[in-house]
Amino acid sequence: AAFAAGDRERLIEWTLPGYQVLDERFDIPQYQFHVAPATSFLRLHNLKQYGDDLSSFRFTVLAANEEKRAVSGLEIGRGGLGVRGVVPVTYQGRHIGTVEFGPNVDLTTLEELKTEFGYDMQILLERTAAEVATFEGAVGESQGPTGNILLQASTLGTPFFAPESNYSRALAGASGVEHINFEDREYAIYSAPIYDFSGQIIGVVDVISDHTVVVQQQNAQLLLSGGLFLLGLLVVDSSFSYFASRALRPIGN
Secondary structure (H helix, E strand, O other): OOOOOOOHHHHHHHHHHHHHHHHHHHOOOEEEEEEOOOEEEEEOOOOOOOOOEOOOOOHHHHHHHHHOOOEEEEEEEOOEEEEEEEEEEEEOOEEEEEEEEEOEOOHHHHHHHHHHHOOEEEEEEEHHHHHHOOOOOOOOOEEOOOOOEEEEEEOOOOOOOOOHHHHHHHHOOOOEEEEEEEOOEEEEEEEEEEEOOOOOEEEEEEEEEEOHHHHHHHHHHHHHHHHHHHHHHHHHHHHHHHHHHHHHHHHHO
């Protein structure tokens, strides 16, 4: 009723305490009401910012308002990449807008994934989509490996990248692995496309594995194998010379 009446203060009174509990317990940085087609009415995570038109980049909101159905998935918003869940709101049988919940996909997310799987990770967003959303991520102003993608978050102390061809392939829909040297260490970088809720590619995720120890072990094994091979050749050569000389001596005599 407060939403339908356009009463922000009443809506804040009813919803902010619950949101604060949810955010503290489950890290939910997005809780927002929108007026159709896609105007921010109330951001519980940022009470001072409202009234801005999101229709140029918040397509989950547009779809939920237009089709009167719940829409969810990855999308770039004001705060960067996030998982969006947008649901239509009705009052007394009249559609009045949408409400949205969702976590960000940011450095905190990547750190949790790194802890679970043991790999460094970084997210790079397609520049056009990020700039339309006036993206302000943790490292959103950082230049990526090419001019058309921006670095959003990285678990690396000093971010580094695969060759540009890796990202061109990923933005075209193909994943790929490249091996690079960085600061005297060997790394494998797996680059894969990031798809939004509609299936459009909006960026690239890098999964980075330090192969230094593996490469050192492989090199040591190669050296050992090479040494054994040379030793074997010497033995064979000495044996051949010995038996050949014994076999040919009578003929020589």
